[in-house]
Amino acid sequence: MSLKKPEEIFNFTATSDDCIKCGKCIPVCTIHQINPDETTSPRGFIDLLGAYQRGQLELDKNAKDIFESCFLCTNCVDVCPNSLPTDMVIEEVRADIADKYGIAWFKRGFFFLLRHRKIMDFVMKFGFMFKTCALAEDSKGRGLRARFSLPMMKKDRLIPSMMKTSFLNTYPEEIPAPEQKQKNPRVAIFIGCLGNYNYEGIGNGLVEILGKLNIDIFIPKDQLCCGAPAYFTGDVSSVEYMTKKNIEYFESFMDECDAMLIPEATCSAMVKHDWQVFFKNHDMPDWEARAKKVGEKIHMATVWLHDNTNLKEMLEEKGKRFDEVVTYHDPCHARKVQGIYEEPRNLLAPNYPMVEMSDPNRCCGFGGVTMQTEKFHFAEAAGKPKAAMIEETKAHYVSAECSACRVQISESMNNAGVETIFKNPLELIAEALR
Template sequence: MIDLLDISNACVKCGKCIQVCTIYDINRDETTSPRGFLDLLGAYKNGDLNLDKSAKQIFESCFLCTNCVEACPKNLRVDTAIESVRVDISEKYGISWYKKIAFWFLSHRKILDIAAKMGYIFQSCAFKIQNEKFTNSMKARFSLPIIKKERLLPTASKKSFLNSHPEFIDNGGDKTIGLFIGCMGNYAYTNIGESILKICKTLKINVHLMKKQACCGAAMYFTGDIKRVKSLAKFNIEYFEKLNLEAIIIPEATCSAMIRVDYEHVFSDEKSWQERAIELKDKIFLATEFFDKFTNLSEILANKNRTDISITYHDPCHARKMQGIYKEPRNLLNKNFKIIEMKNPNKCCGFGGVTMQTNRYNLSRKAGLEKTGMIKKTNANFVSAECSACRMQLNNVLNIDKCDIRCVNPVELIAEALQ
């Protein structure tokens, strides 16, 4: 397991982390800054701090954006340390009933398929479906403890992506890749998967949909539900090993980072599983990363007509900071669209995970509205992000900020350009 005391003691209090910290930028409280977190974690490890409700609230206020890790001269994994202490918090205080229900459904795909289908049928009862600029979105008709009335959410699809296609799609190629679609792409933003299939058809790459894939476990991991995370991770690792595909692409930065980076951290106390997670990571690619580096998609796009559509690109924290991926989507999009860079594309959108979206929504909203200011100044037609969590967050705050710009996944724009 990660040694909290070692990380705490290694901090030299230089303050570089504070300048880029998402939560500190909002509330200007040294306690909820990276070095503040590390001081408290050290005190907790030394037995000088109890995990009372005040400490719980502090450790749950981190967005886990990893800005501090990137800025730290020692690259101290503040995010991993906080994720570690959240396990202790969940064991002491338990996990909220609504999170337990959500995590249970995410862990049982067949039942979630039925629930999603029922959700599609009855969603108009509790939500107003949006048919204007933010299509495929909805707002609650009344406020609930975890859903604010102002909140813009994605609608459930009539049929999940995985249930809409055969498991193996033969495009007449000599290469086959696996597609890990992610829960949001499977049940809400299904056009992401459809776009991947269009791109692969153009490239003549066969696609294995890996229909037994389980949730990556990111939502549970950030909440401290480590037992459920390990169960899902072990299932996915064994399943991917059996398929023995040369590459698995994921059009979701959070899912990709979870499997590629965090699975190794999850099994820090189970060496055999950690070794298997490390061996698997070389086969995992963010979708635009794979298409840019290992195919001739860039060349094909260059032969298509450029459009007048302008795009500003938001770098998901789990793409740029955790996986070093930011050039690849731009390389592909730049062939057909005009890219207008916002002031700080690397700034966290403020999604922050399930706890931030439910118990700390006021912080998430505030961080998101700071991001919309940058987006609006570009006057772009779209903002693009290879992450459905960022997409949901940005479309929500853009709607609150009365901005006509909406967020889409880059693979959707690329698929449109191919047509």
């Protein structure tokens, strides 16, 4: 299908005209905090986009560099008195950038793997077998260190570890609850790519928790990536392919499930929010409606567990108290996009001493594939304040329901010499139930 160009659907000029230049977005903007230039501020982005649609700005390499410098953290949207969708317009103009300049070979290769699960399985299995050739296990168990510089990756950079067998290939499709009653709740799991291939404790923890709650589990084996990495990069064809394939697949089983749980903030926000935005901006109302319908049963894992089960009461009755202090980081795609704040904390508090960092809402600086590769110096700069905040808490664990944040925060703590270990809240909750 030939998509309409984003500027034909999304009115950049109207968004630009609605900006009242109040400046409330400036202090909270992640890129402006580390690169204080008016052009790389939310109102700067919006002005440039308006000029671009009016034909007053050429999409040259300088403009490309500016529009690719946004972290898409949505801090600006959160404080804007007019709720201007700065993140959305930048996501859409990146499609134009991709059309004009192409997408780097390593990104194209990555998105190809995300579209083809079996090939990705083989590549990750191969990577696990030969990882010690180029990578070494970090002494803290937080990931792998590069032994030497690789393309787009400097020596000693921390990257996620690799699982011998992916989550989707570890478990059967159906996992009945330990105790079969007349009508057990039944939930599906959408695991996310990092949870599937790198952080095995997330999926294992969720399966363990659901078993303790006597809930039937369905693991849809043909699920693809949610499309977020491609969406934030401007690869429209990959986004369209993965979203449509997933929606068609979800529709085949969603009526038989009470919910689908996603233990990842970015994946959850993409599926519940950005799929609808994508189809709306590209004039596909039928698909927008289908995305909305499947999204009604999709939830962040801790939120559904908090609101629909007696998990909190079980944790309180267990009475297990750990000495290890936990501090919680709010992923941008959880707190700002989905309004999730209290639920994961409420599930951790019965068993772990909790200490808040000075600004748990501050973006960690992950920023997407481009930020983690071609603009990694920005990611490094944005990560330093977050690592310092975590160190101030003296916490043993920092927790967040987002593996993208895990990648970034682990790297930032590694660079700063911070001893704290990152755990998804589901891993900590599962430990409390044992």
